[in-house]
Amino acid sequence: MKPFIRTGLAWSAVATILSAGIAAWAWNALPATGDIPVHWGLDGRPDQFAPKAEVWNYLLMMPAALFLLSIILAIVPMMDPRKANIETSRKAYLATWIGTAILLTLVHAGICVSMLQAGTDFVMPDEAVRFVIAGAALLMIVIGNYMPKTRSSFMFGVRTPWTLSSDHAWEKTHRLAGPLFMIAGALGIAGAFLFDGIWLALQLTAWIFAAAIISVVYSYFAWKNAPDRDEGTGLTV
Structure with missing residues (x-):
């Protein structure tokens, strides 16, 4: 182990x-x-x-x-x-x-x-919910900080057909995704103490979703211009 x-x-x-x-x-x-x-x-x-x-x-x-x-x-x-x-x-x-x-x-x-x-x-105080959301947002910042230092794998990171088929696309995508998730986390922490009601619970999800979508879309363009995008085994059967 x-x-x-x-x-x-x-x-x-x-x-x-x-x-x-x-x-x-x-x-x-x-x-x-x-x-x-x-x-x-x-x-x-x-x-x-x-x-x-x-x-x-x-x-x-x-x-x-x-x-x-x-x-x-x-x-x-x-x-x-x-x-x-x-x-x-x-x-x-x-x-x-x-x-x-x-x-x-x-x-x-x-x-x-x-x-x-x-x-x-x-009634569960807003403060309890706010600190839970702020904690989750802080975790996004920590994850985002490490994202640019990851290597291609099938079970961890921004896994798309393009990042998994090109190390170049993986690296470029995670260099962008890392800061995006850190920004999402920072906005989530701010939102935890600025929003009320349903938006208190949904705002962090919205920031994370936006960071993920941008990263996925960018991964295609990173792969499209990647020098290793066409590498393969050469097998025909």
Whole structure:
């Protein structure tokens, strides 16, 4: 097992154990009777409830997701036909892996704290949603920072037919995509504290989508002028 995979698994293990501990703490702190809020609408008000006996299903979702994420991310570098390139891009891979694990753990903690408000007219404060969105936006900045340093792979980065068939197109596309995702993240952080209502939740998605679309379209033009676009095996059958 590669050292960077062991590092990622170690971080995932800590995040998973911490998330499970938070779930256990929340379970013990929840009232024995009454309905527990398990889902909140865009206005921050709970819109789905469950009795305590069923809340375990919700509390364990995040630890299970973190565990599954760690398994997938550990296997991907071994399955990718260009596994050597993923190892070369290990800093970007690890930054994405660790950043996602930390973000999901913090989101889980916020959800558990909100569950503890059962039996009240509690409305999830905008600040909680704002900091989650700001955290996700910060992760986009981190990923964007590493994008120009990645190498071509089938499972990580801006994967289009053109970037996967030309190293030149991959490099040029990621040199553009990196700053675009950093800008999207910066705008997302600003938007997290400037927007309200549905736009508070949607604005970061819009910035990321715009960065992704621009990167995909640009990858075609980068490939069109790439010196290695026509390389092949020469086989006819």
